[in-house]
Amino acid sequence: MLEYITVIGIFDSGVGGLTVWQHVSDAAPQADLWYLADQANVPYGPRPLDEVRSIVTGVTDRLVLMGASTVVMACHTASAAALEEMRSRHPGIDFVGLEPAIKPATEWTTTGRVGVLATSTTLDGPLYARVVERYAGDVDIVTRPAPELVTMVEAGETDNAVVEDAVVPLIDAGIDALVLGCTHFGFLASEIAAVAGPSVHVIDPAPAVAAQVLRVADLNGSGTRNFETTGDEIAFVHQLERLIR
Numbered sequence: 340m341l342e343y344i345t346v347i348g349i350f351d352s353g354v355g356g357l358t359v360w361q362h363v364s365d366a367a368p369q370a371d372l373w374y375l376a377d378q379a380n381v382p383y384g385p386r387p388l389d390e391v392r393s394i395v396t397g398v399t400d401r402l403v404l405m406g407a408s409t410v411v412m413a414c415h416t417a418s419a420a421a422l423e424e425m426r427s428r429h430p431g432i433d434f435v436g437l438e439p440a441i442k443p444a445t446e447w448t449t450t451g452r453v454g455v456l457a458t459s460t461t462l463d464g465p466l467y468a469r470v471v472e473r474y475a476g477d478v479d480i481v482t483r484p485a486p487e488l489v490t491m492v493e494a495g496e497t498d499n500a501v502v503e504d505a506v507v508p509l510i511d512a513g514i515d516a517l518v519l520g521c522t523h524f525g526f527l528a529s530e531i532a533a534v535a536g537p538s539v540h541v542i543d544p545a546p547a548v549a550a551q552v553l554r555v556a557d558l559n560g561s562g563t564r565n566f567e568t569t570g571d572e573i574a575f576v577h578q579l580e581r582l583i584r
């Protein structure tokens with residue numbers, strides 16, 4: 340009899356989604372995980388929503404074909420462009436997506452100012468607008484697109500001057516909570532926190548998203564870990580060696 344193996348499919352434009360993958364992998368050693376880095380198309384951030392939606396459709400279909408019963412869009416930009424569409428396209432699949440973590444930030448702030456670092460496409464999309472409308476209340480949200488941080492993480496570089504360029508204007512605006520609105524930024528969390536200073540709470544969404552995956556997904560498998568890239572496979576192997584435990 341044909342045995343159909345289901346996996347938890349996790350994807351991002353590149354390595355950013357590994358921040359979510361790591362938490363899921365640590366907490367669910369028996370789950371079967373399939374990580375897809377769409378590095379032929381990284382970065383998603385500067386692309387229009389329609390273009391990202393079309394790319395994400397192909398990536399999602401691929402994961403469903405590979406046996407994903409849960410698909411984790413470990414990418415704010417992909418979720419902004421296509422989460423609802425993919426839910427309609429694959430009604431039998433559980434989707435977990437990412438929206439900027441405005442809610443915990445507004446609960447944390449005492450200055451009434453919250454910063455969001457994200458991609459332009461995330462900040463321009465209707466999902467972001469809905470999240471702000473639902474949770475911001477009286478809190479001012481100060482945003483800053485930071486595509487250069489995505490490039491830096493993909494390249495495996497850390498340039499503190501680039502981190503400062505992205506973060507200092509938000510600090511100058513008086514924020515005391517900073518939302519990492521792009522999964523790539525989790526790999527720069529300590530550099531970002533160092534620039535932001537001790538009075539700013541930096542919110543990395545990866546643990547909360549992983550917790551949601553653990554609630555909805557089938558965690559009983561053989562503990563397989565598969566990785567795939569649409570880009571350069573050798574370079575991806577080196578990135579994995581550097582970025583995951």
Ligand code: DGL
Pocket residue numbers: 351352353355356381382383384385413414415416417458461489520521522523
């Ligand atoms: N890691 C992604 C996000 O959360 C996308 C970065 C990009 O490809 O621009 O938005």
